Amino acid sequence: MSEKSLSEAEYDAITDAAAHWCMRLHASDCTAGERQAFAQWHDADPLHAFEYAAMLEIWDVADHLPRSEPVAVVVPFKPRSRLRTYAVAAAVCLAALPLAAFTGWEAGWLPSSYEHFDAANGLRKVTLGDGSQVELNLGTELVYSNYKNQRRVTLKKGEAFFKVSHDGNHPFIVRAGEGQVRVTGTQFNVWKYEDQVRVTLLEGSVQIASDALHASVPLSPGMQASYHTGDAAPQVAVTYPNDAGLAWRQGKLVLDNLALADALPLINRYLNKPVMLADATTGTIRIGGIYNINEVNNLIPSLPKVLPVYLTQNQDGNPVLNSIPRKTPKG
Known part of the structure; x- marks a missing residue:
């Protein structure tokens, strides 16, 4: 998005307004009148919408920070103009959270950098501020924040392969769904679809923890952990070299004789309209093949040609995939 030719004071005013509305809309006593006023402000200028979207990302990151008793707010550095990290606005948002406060960068509450990445149109490789390299699958979105005592990524959706720059004093934490991956330096893959998360470790070691589990589960190379929202603990399994689950890095989707119930989450992440199953019986039908991730849309209409299914549409x-009933032999 191109920025308008506004003064620093005018930009600050818009950022302050975005922070104000972010706080008010998250407050329990926000009124209908305030929501209407926000909608008018939001729609009045594309820059208002842009700044508010950035503020929501900060709020999302802040929501996963530790809580403590309220203390004085201190911002130990000046944000960069134009390409600033919204540090001051982050301070405003954080101060509004229940029991949330911080003493700035020195206390490990305020990030020195904040970066947003997405891969809406194709595979993408990025380098984070700490030197870690990340490959983003199609349709992936994540944010990176650097704190004094940790490096933090929030995987909002999609899939990413991480080559983490080693730093024993600053753990690298990936937040995905209702859990997180904690490392110091290693190579691993994280896949997220709806409330499902799967972590595959290639090199080094990681600790997996779901929100419902107080202790963490360690992974060694060649192991994989998965969890859903509400799981008491991640499910751990052994993988094998050249796991087909990483074929997306070459732009491929590999379905290795999977039941449709297991294959659809892998397919749906590439679709605007996810495919549904008519019933559990349809979900047991198996599918295989290698597909280009940019052409997955073409896979769905072709399924009735290769599987005993037909397509309908829900409201x-x-x-919707429906199984074709088998005919009972006459006898």
């Missing part, structure tokens, strides 16, 4: 416009 929300989603394609």
Whole structure:
């Protein structure tokens, strides 16, 4: 998005307004009148919408920070103009959270950098501020924040392969769904779809913890952990070299004789309208093949040609797979 030719004071005013609305809309006593006023402000200028979206990302990151008793707010550095990290606005948002406060960078509450990455149109490789390299699958979105005592990534959706720059004093934490991955330096893959998360470790070691589990589960190379929202503990399994689950890095989707119930989450992440199953019986039908991730849309109409299924559509416009009943032999 191109920035308008506004003065620093005008930019600050918009940022302050975005922080104010972010706080008010998250407050329990926010009124209908305030929500209407926000909508008018938000729609009045594309820059208002842009700044508010950035503020929501900061709020999302802040929501996973530790809590303590309220203390004085201190901002130990000046944010960069134009390409600033919204540090002051982050301070305003954080101070508004229940029992949330911080003493700035020195206390490990305020990030020195904040970066947003997405791969809306294709695979993408990025380098984070700490030197770590990340490969983003199609449709992936994540944010990176650097704190004094840790480096933190929030995987909002999609899949990413991490080559983490080693720093024993600053753990690297990936937040995905209702859990997190903690490392110091290693190579691993994180896949997230709806409330499902799967972590595959290639090199080094990581600790996996779900929100419902107080202790963490260690992984060694060649192991994989998965969890859903509400799981008491991640499920751990052994993988094998050249796991097909990492074929996306070459732009491929590999379905290795999977039941449709297991294959659809892998397929749906590439679709605007996810495919649904008519019933559990349909979910047991198996599918295999290698597909280009940019052409997964073409896979769905072709399924009735290779599987005993037919397509319908539900009231929300989603394609629905239905199994074709087997004919009972006459006898």
